[in-house]
Amino acid sequence: MNSIAVKDLEKTYAGALTPSLRGLSCTFAEGTIAGLLGPNGAGKTTTISILCGLVEATGGSAEIFGMPQVPANREAIKRAIGVVPQRIALFPQLTAFENLRYFGNLYGFSGKPLREKIMQHLEAFGLEKAAHKETGKFSGGMKRRANIIASILHEPRLLVLDEPTAGVDVQSRSMILQFLRDYNAKGNSVIYTSHLLDEAEQICNEVAIIDEGTLVVQGTPKELVGRHGHCRNLEDVFLHYTGHAVRD
Amino acid sequence: MLRIIATIRKEWLLLRRDKAGLALLFAMPLVLITVMALIQDAPFRDYQEVKFDILAVDNDHGRLGRYIREGLQESGQFNVVDSINGQPLSEAAAKSMVAKGKYKISITVPKGATAEIVSNANKIVNDISKRMGLPSQLPVKALSNDSLAVQLYFDPAAKKAFKSAIHQALDNFLTQVETDLLLERIQLQLRSRDSLSQDTFPAIRLKAVALRETSLGEGKQIDVISNSVQHNVPAWSIFAMFFIVIPIAGNMIREREDGSLVRMKLIPGNYLSVLTGKLLFFVGICIVQFYLMIMVGLYLLPMLGLPELQLGVNHVAGFLVAASIGVTATAYGILIGTIFKTPNQALNFGAVSIVILSAIGGIWIPLEIMPESMQMIGRLSPLSWGLDAINDIYLRNGHIPYVLPDIAKLLICGGAMLVAAAVVEQRRIG
Structure with a gap:
């Protein structure tokens, strides 16, 4: 089964002159760590937003674990996925524990089981000593780690991460990447967007490069690098397909 | 939940x-x-609980001056000031203090005002007596060329509603004095005609219909x-x-x-x-x-x-x-x-x-x-x-x-x- 499958996906935002997605089609198999890569404005965030049900597509279809993204499936899809936004989607005036307790409560967890779950995750991410510190006072890496915990409290089958390592130090980055490998090893799927192509090359089983709202190429990093003799790594492949022109 | x-x-x-x-x-x-x-x-509080100082210059020293002073004082809204530092207040001093904004209002009752009202009442009684065939015996002053008036001086900053309230109150006092004196003159004329009437003359009710206020709130003032x-x-x-x-x-x-x-x-x-x-x-x-x-x-x-x-x-x-x-x-x-x-x-x-x-x-x-x-x-x-x-x-x-x-x-x-x-x-x- 595929973790996600999008077909001929189109999206034009109200008032926009050009479409954000122009018939994007791609699939990722369940149980992989997949990279959705592309320059700025390629349509990565729009694709993820449509998959999560935050934005409605203008055309085409999107499925998660075989469930079409339609209002009738929205609750089931929400239970199946965890989304780690690029921004730190936590309340800075609340402590890490209070934030996680709140989001845990929204997922329907409460009491001792929730407290234990929160403390386990905080320990796993090296945040147990900062549990009762306001997240606004966290370092960048600590915020990123807490941001991930808030999205996995319900143990989703598919974890979608938007630039999860942007602006973090080497240690935090290493911890986050290891967590993704471990999470995947439990049979869960991960979809991950990043501009750090060496990182994507390191952890992704499969990548899809998209540009201007369409799929440019898809395959394993090794396969893509091997296709072009002049490409030494995924970054060379990326530049080969998307060009050197600066994107805004 | x-x-x-x-x-x-x-x-x-x-x-x-x-x-x-x-x-x-x-x-x-x-x-x-x-x-x-x-x-x-x-x-x-302007028109409710605050008492305003009001300057009163009484050049009349008669009933009108007294009625105005007592009426204003009893209204509960004014403190009547008729002397400064123990000295009786003059019209010029009162006018000056109001102009400077120290007081909001000054009232001057002119000399002879009560006498003028008495004379007017006498004239009315004499006219009635004459028509009834009775002798006209109450003294009447010769008509003066200048009509007397109670003089008001207001602070220019005084509010219109405040001025209007004062005018209305003073009009009431003047009417009351005129009515009182007229009734007195009538009684005097009747007594002089019949000595028995001193004992049998009925009390005259000036207000046959009174005003009564009832609050529509349950036991509270609206x-x-x-x-x-x-x-x-x-x-x-x-x-x-x-x-x-x-x-x-x-x-x-x-x-x-x-x-x-x-x-x-x-x-x-x-x-x-x-x-x-x-x-x-x-x-x-x-x-x-x-x-x-x-x-x-x-x-x-x-x-x-x-x-x-x-x-x-x-x-x-x-x-x-x-x-x-x-x-x-x-x-x-x-x-x-x-x-x-x-x-x-x-x-x-x-x-x-x-x-x-x-x-x-x-x-x-x-x-x-x-x-x-x-x-x-x-x-x-x-x-x-x-x-x-x-x-x-x-x-x-x-x-x-x-x-x-x-x-x-x-x-x-x-x-x-x-x-x-x-x-x-x-x-x-x-």
């Missing part, structure tokens, strides 16, 4: 740690109400509205409750900007339950705010020399109105927080719109004294519905059925704003 309780707890923690937000919601309204009640106390506390405490409490728009809208826009709104929407379950928790929390805050302001009216303002706030007889009705105002204010905050994209836009629009709604809604000055066209516009302001309902309870001792129309208007308005916010949010997804 867990989602609602969790949201209430989250909002409480956020508010507790937001010192500026707490000050905006609780400390500033307390200061505002105290200051407004104090500074508006004098204008409210004119309690005239004091500053009774207007300002409820009015500015409602204003302060509506200022909850600022923290709510700011809170919602921050949640949208930092992505926590997206996170909440991605969690299974209806987002409406999160909004319900938010709504309940802020309505609760509004109610706490309202009763804190009421406590100011009950305990703090009397300590500062102002009257105590009167709460009517039905406290449940008061609570329901406060909760309804809270629902409307919170819904307005949610709508603004949904429509506007940046905190600056939302906060500026929110603050200015509340000031406008409060100005037209009778918060600053009672709606009744506005021009009719403004009154019609003002009746559309939710703040005026809230204030009307509170006045119905506090001043007219109204019960729940009395304020149900206003409560319904507030809740329908709040519901409409929540629906509008939902529509805007739904369009955003598309």
